[in-house]
Amino acid sequence: MPQMVLFMTVLDEYIESVRVAYSKPAGNNWPARGRQIMSSYIRLAAMKQFDLVEKARKQFSKKEVAEMFWSTTQIRYTITGEFVVGLKLCERDYKSPSLSQIVDSTEYLLSLLKEKTVEDSFCLNGKNNILSKEKVAEIVSSGKLTPENNSSAKMLSVALASFSWAYGFDTHFSNFMDIEGPYFVGEGMQLLVREFNFSNLGLVWENIPRVPKRVRIYLLYKNSDISLDWELHTQTKSEFDLAKCAVVSVANRAERLMSAEEINSLIELAANSTQKQVEFVNSLPVLDKIRKGALLSFLQVKGVADALGEDWKPSKEVEAAILQKGEGVWFGRNSPPQKQKSSPASADDWLATFDPRIPRE
């Protein structure tokens, strides 16, 4: 049964990557923990994702479906954000789809990761490698990476990352941000590519700042041991010792190097907008925060909905579910964790939550 062995291995690898990423101590999420924001709509979001993915699977090639997600991180966050947990709740309550269908569909989504990456699809070896060795070599030897804007590039990286969190929440920031790499390029050098995609920002928020739709930051580190995990946490036991960098805006796949002035004004714009956005979100009524969460959640599969000619936005059922659930699940960012299973604590808990093969209790 060689096929069966491979099937189990893929799901076990996925569970192991989730366990590694989620067991690292983090802080409280902003604007709230995932289950507070998502509990009203997680089943409906997961059902929408399931329906779209299954339809696309029948009509398009695996490569084409993989391209409907702008990044591997968006696929990973879809799988662990809503897909598995939401479908398992549906399976318990609505008897549809079956557990075997959930397992099969999850395996298909995991296979899309393999389609988009050149190795280490589940980041178990600390990588999110998308580009071929030839493409990486071409970038490094192109001459566009220089030490000139190193300090600004680091600031821009954290400014745009915080901007992505502020507009995408901790739960759905993968709509706007991705990190690729690290690519080993010899002599102790590692290339990390930070990509920001704000094309869809205006679909969720009004009065958005005039940031470029797409920004890519190439960061070439020396003597570093950077690694990434399933949740896109960057870690290093050494320092982030930046040797060279390049900041480019991207339009129609063409890259344009940004000047020092452009980079500095974007840092200022992103930092100020981030602060205003957090204040704005904090001031929203609880149900509006949840509604924005729903929009961000459904945005994750917009590419698939577009390809199928379907509406990506949350349905009226989602609004009804939000109203029905009300504020009951919201206990505030700084409240103490709930006593009952506030977060998975043991290996069994991880399996029960994120393994599609194990039904919910």
Add this chain to the structure above:
Amino acid sequence: MVEKKILCLGVCAGKGLVEGRVHLASDADLSIPKEKGFVLVCSQTNPSYLILLMKSSGVITETGGIVSHAAIISREIGIPCIVGAKDALSVLKEGQKVLLDASNGVVYDCP
């Protein structure tokens, strides 16, 4: 040899050693001190702390872990940071001069 007084302990999230004056911040007060080189002290950070983080020379948070917002930002921009420094907000005072030895997770009094 003069022994320094330990004020609080935490977990290293960004290596380094820095001396500076404490600046206490909260979600309700994100004002930026006029004096440069301050050590930011807060319960935890979220994206709205970005400007404060970018202007600080060191960070101490009471809660959070090695992949919390403060830890990630500090590491990337290369400033010393410790997280999980319990009671930092009550022990450390605004304007107090401290030595943050983030590599060893220790905050010393620096009179």
